[in-house]
Amino acid sequence: MSNEIAIQPGISGHEVHEHHEAHHHHETFITKYIFSQDHKMIAKQFLITGMIWAIIGGLMSVLFRLQLGYPDLQMPWLEDIFGHWAKDGKITPEFYYALVTMHGTILVFFVLTAGLSGTFANFLIPFQVGARDMASPFINMLSYWFFFAASVILMSSLFVQTGPAAGGWTVYPPLSALGDASQGSKVGMDLWLVSLALFVVSSLLGGLNYVSTILNMRTKGMTMTRLPLTIWGLLFTAMLGILSFPVLLSGFILLLFDRHLGTSFYLSDIVLNGTKILPNEGGSPILYQHLFWFLGHPEVYIIILPTMGIVSEVMSVNVRKPIFGYTAMIASLFAIALLSFLVWAHHMFVTGMNPFLGSVFVLLTLLIAVPSAIKVFNWLTTLWRGNIRFTPAMLFCIGFVSMFISGGLTGIWLGNSTLDLHLHDTYFNIAHFHLVMGVAAFMGMFAGVYHWFPKMYGRYMNNTLGYIHFWVTLICAYVIFWPMHYEGFAGMPRRYFDYMGWESFKQFAELNKVISFAAILSFLVQLSFVFNFFYSIFKGRKVTTTNPWGATTLEWTTPIRPGHGNWPGEIPEVHRWPYDYGKDGREFIMQTEPVGKDESSH
Amino acid sequence: MSTQVPAGYKWWTGGKSPYNVSYGKLMMWIFLLSDTFTFGALLISYGTLRVSQPYWPDPNHVYNTFPFMGEANLPLAFVSLMTFILIMSSVTMVLAVHEGHRRNRAGVEKWLLWTILGGFMFLGCQAWEWTHLITGHHPVLIDGVVQEIGTTISRNPFGPVVPGLMHDGHPVTVPGPVGFGGFFFGITGFHGFHVFSGVMLNILMYFWTRNGRFDRQGHYEMIEKVGLYWHFVDLVWVFVFLCFYLI
Numbered sequence: 103m104s105n106e107i108a109i110q111p112g113i114s115g116h117e118v119h120e121h122h123e124a125h126h127h128h129e130t131f132i133t134k135y136i137f138s139q140d141h142k143m144i145a146k147q148f149l150i151t152g153m154i155w156a157i158i159g160g161l162m163s164v165l166f167r168l169q170l171g172y173p174d175l176q177m178p179w180l181e182d183i184f185g186h187w188a189k190d191g192k193i194t195p196e197f198y199y200a201l202v203t204m205h206g207t208i209l210v211f212f213v214l215t216a217g218l219s220g221t222f223a224n225f226l227i228p229f230q231v232g233a234r235d236m237a238s239p240f241i242n243m244l245s246y247w248f249f250f251a252a253s254v255i256l257m258s259s260l261f262v263q264t265g266p267a268a269g270g271w272t273v274y275p276p277l278s279a280l281g282d283a284s285q286g287s288k289v290g291m292d293l294w295l296v297s298l299a300l301f302v303v304s305s306l307l308g309g310l311n312y313v314s315t316i317l318n319m320r321t322k323g324m325t326m327t328r329l330p331l332t333i334w335g336l337l338f339t340a341m342l343g344i345l346s347f348p349v350l351l352s353g354f355i356l357l358l359f360d361r362h363l364g365t366s367f368y369l370s371d372i373v374l375n376g377t378k379i380l381p382n383e384g385g386s387p388i389l390y391q392h393l394f395w396f397l398g399h400p401e402v403y404i405i406i407l408p409t410m411g412i413v414s415e416v417m418s419v420n421v422r423k424p425i426f427g428y429t430a431m432i433a434s435l436f437a438i439a440l441l442s443f444l445v446w447a448h449h450m451f452v453t454g455m456n457p458f459l460g461s462v463f464v465l466l467t468l469l470i471a472v473p474s475a476i477k478v479f480n481w482l483t484t485l486w487r488g489n490i491r492f493t494p495a496m497l498f499c500i501g502f503v504s505m506f507i508s509g510g511l512t513g514i515w516l517g518n519s520t521l522d523l524h525l526h527d528t529y530f531n532i533a534h535f536h537l538v539m540g541v542a543a544f545m546g547m548f549a550g551v552y553h554w555f556p557k558m559y560g561r562y563m564n565n566t567l568g569y570i571h572f573w574v575t576l577i578c579a580y581v582i583f584w585p586m587h588y589e590g591f592a593g594m595p596r597r598y599f600d601y602m603g604w605e606s607f608k609q610f611a612e613l614n615k616v617i618s619f620a621a622i623l624s625f626l627v628q629l630s631f632v633f634n635f636f637y638s639i640f641k642g643r644k645v646t647t648t649n650p651w652g653a654t655t656l657e658w659t660t661p662i663r664p665g666h667g668n669w670p671g672e673i674p675e676v677h678r679w680p681y682d683y684g685k686d687g688r689e690f691i692m693q694t695e696p697v698g699k700d701e702s703s704h
Numbered sequence: 705m706s707t708q709v710p711a712g713y714k715w716w717t718g719g720k721s722p723y724n725v726s727y728g729k730l731m732m733w734i735f736l737l738s739d740t741f742t743f744g745a746l747l748i749s750y751g752t753l754r755v756s757q758p759y760w761p762d763p764n765h766v767y768n769t770f771p772f773m774g775e776a777n778l779p780l781a782f783v784s785l786m787t788f789i790l791i792m793s794s795v796t797m798v799l800a801v802h803e804g805h806r807r808n809r810a811g812v813e814k815w816l817l818w819t820i821l822g823g824f825m826f827l828g829c830q831a832w833e834w835t836h837l838i839t840g841h842h843p844v845l846i847d848g849v850v851q852e853i854g855t856t857i858s859r860n861p862f863g864p865v866v867p868g869l870m871h872d873g874h875p876v877t878v879p880g881p882v883g884f885g886g887f888f889f890g891i892t893g894f895h896g897f898h899v900f901s902g903v904m905l906n907i908l909m910y911f912w913t914r915n916g917r918f919d920r921q922g923h924y925e926m927i928e929k930v931g932l933y934w935h936f937v938d939l940v941w942v943f944v945f946l947c948f949y950l951i
Contacts, residue, residue: 365885
């Protein structure tokens with residue numbers, strides 16, 4: 103099926119164009135901004151919804167960092183806002199657990215999965231493969247609205263009387279299965295499960311579109327090895343989502359049954375609150391952990407692979423050099439995607455699993471270091487002797503590589519089952535995954551937003567605010583998470599409400615204040631990014647050329663403000679790979695330029 | 705779609721589908737791959753919990769009844785009939801797709817109706833079997849008292865037999881593993897939900913065929929896509945059948 107009929111099946115590309123021009127002014131507010139089927143608008147919907155979630159999730163971390171940094175401080179304004187959740191100006195333990203749970207859920211799923219993949223897959227795939235829209239724009243629209251419904255339900259769970267889910271973002275049973283076990287396992291938990299089930303549907307609908315668009319809708323000449331690395335990253339991400347989210351859905355279905363129908367999938371031999379003996383028997387809470395982490399581990403790559411692609415692309419544009427090791431980059435993405443399905447039990451070393459089985463998972467986990475290292479060396483070699491343009495997007499790319507190295511190395515520690523026995527569920531673990539998939543993914547996302555903002559809105563973001571945003575974020579990220587490694591070595595467990603009751607953790611009282619201060623500062627500087635984003639949509643410097651960064655990929659061949667259908671005329675044909683920078687004395691050669699007779703090969 | 709292609713034709717160069725299928729069929733295939741993982745996770749969960757139990761009921765003993773046959777011992781006869789009905793509905797689906805290729809609207813309508821009928825018959829059989837399991841009471845020794853209980857998601861009468869103890873002419877058992885009912889109703893219910901969705905899709909296809917939608921489009925590809933889904937649901941049943949009735 104050809105690309106021309108992507109939008110209006112049955113009519114030719116020329117007619118699409120005329121149709122588009124003729125009816126442009128008939129688009130109503132609702133079809134253009136609300137129930138839009140244009141991949142660019144859906145991308146913006148995902149991005150802005152993700153930003154709203156990020157602010158909420160970030161604010162939650164500020165609240166619990168206040169508790170951790172200043173456990174004795176009374177802040178009456180907290181009670182003014184949160185009522186009985188912050189009695190006497192102090193966060194209650196129930197509120198604290200709800201906050202860390204929702205912070206994790208929101209950031210992992212709603213920001214770094216939907217907000218990230220939803221934005222960049224929707225925005226970049228049709229542009230960079232040379233398609234007028236997604237394979238099915240309608241299913242694409244549904245994908246956003248399922249995400250929106252999931253968002254509404256999760257948001258509503260914040261306002262129920264017993265509060266939102268509060269058993270940690272992994273919602274392990276039996277705690278999460280028994281409403282009588284804790285406040286956070288009551289109706290908030292049901293809303294959490296329903297919300298996440300809708301989220302899985304959204305992710306599936308999106309993923310189906312991403313994969314079939316990349317495979318089927320590439321323009322003439324766009325072979326798979328001429329795809330920008332962004333597209334490769336998004337392709338593997340979508341495949342991971344398609345294959346791992348359904349397993350999570352199965353786990354949730356069984357959990358819902360255990361909660362409401364009296365089944366015993368995860369429950370066995372339980373005495374509740376020391377008095378009530380439950381009739382359930384034969385179930386296994388470990389089963390849930392297997393089902394959860396079969397998604398949970400690919401999930402961290404669902405978060406990081408798109409940013410790996412974005413960083414590779416933005417970095418190459420801004421060092422004016424081809425990406426080093428294009429094929430190796432694809433191969434390592436593939437290796438990471440494949441291995442990510444075979445390592446889930448390294449989250450479960452302390453569950454009492456067979457040590458022999460554990461050693462298999464150790465081996466497979468450590469194998470991931472190989473493709474990851476290949477990628478890091480390729481980025482470093484791309485930077486090497488590059489003609490670097492330090493745009494905010496480029497700084498965030500470098501920041502990404504820095505975070506990925508710092509956080510990735512500690513992954514090798516945690517992947518060893520013997521070391522993990524000590525480090526499991528400590529602040530070492532918090533530091534590891536926040537650096538490698540939290541901050542690193544955010545850095546990659548920011549790189550993408552700063553870089554493609556001109557394509558999204560026809561204006562630039564403010565560079566000065568961008569530089570401030572980058573440096574404060576980078577420094578704060580290290581100030582927050584570096585000391586956590588030491589706390590973790592000392593055995594300081596995660597998710598505790600107050601550490602001052604332990605002699606061994608009193609030494610960290612001042613350190614926790616520093617971490618909390620940096621966390622609050624980094625939250626505030628993110629608000630400056632939000633301001634920059636919305637201000638620039640309306641007041642930013644206007645883009646005056648179609649290809650402001652001097653990039654080679656197809657999105658920069660469209661008009662500055664492309665309409666629905668992206669290219670006013672024919673879709674351009676592709677003749678070369680996307681990384682012809684500094685070749686034969688020319689700064690860059692667009693993918694659409696035919697290969698010359700005397701051109702050297704790359 | 706199935707036109708002759710020259711040898712050495714390059715499928716992956718862009719501007720066309722590398723698999724020579726429309727994006728819609730590709731999406732259906734990928735969705736089925738995804739759904740395979742959903743069922744796979746459920747069936748593997750069932751397997752792991754089952755092998756962790758010291759005792760598991762014998763399916764030949766649990767599923768040995770047939771409608772209107774009273775107490776006759778007919779192991780797996782009814783489920784074999786159900787399976788036969790579902791497989792036959794796949795055959796009629798193939799014929800509907802085939803008539804779609806020939807763009808014979810009447811033929812598509814006829815075979816879709818047979819498929820819909822097969823789907824409803826399967827669902828009816830499942831409803832009967834569920835009802836029979838839930839309401840069919842068996843004597844079980846619980847807390848020293850013989851009680852008559854049916855199979856539900858939280859109770860299972862098919863435990864080991866208590867030697868020498870009879871009740872109304874039936875051997876008395878102790879309660880069996882509760883996971884049995886949970887997984888049976890959970891997984892066959894989830895499969896039944898898929899069949900139900902498939903029947904609804906087929907009904908939609910029937911009306912779309914009748915009002916000439918596919919003739920106007922010039923092809924019956926939508927029937928093929930729903931057919932893929934229908935065959936998949938059928939294939940999943942084979943595995944459900946294997947895991948619950950044969951092993």
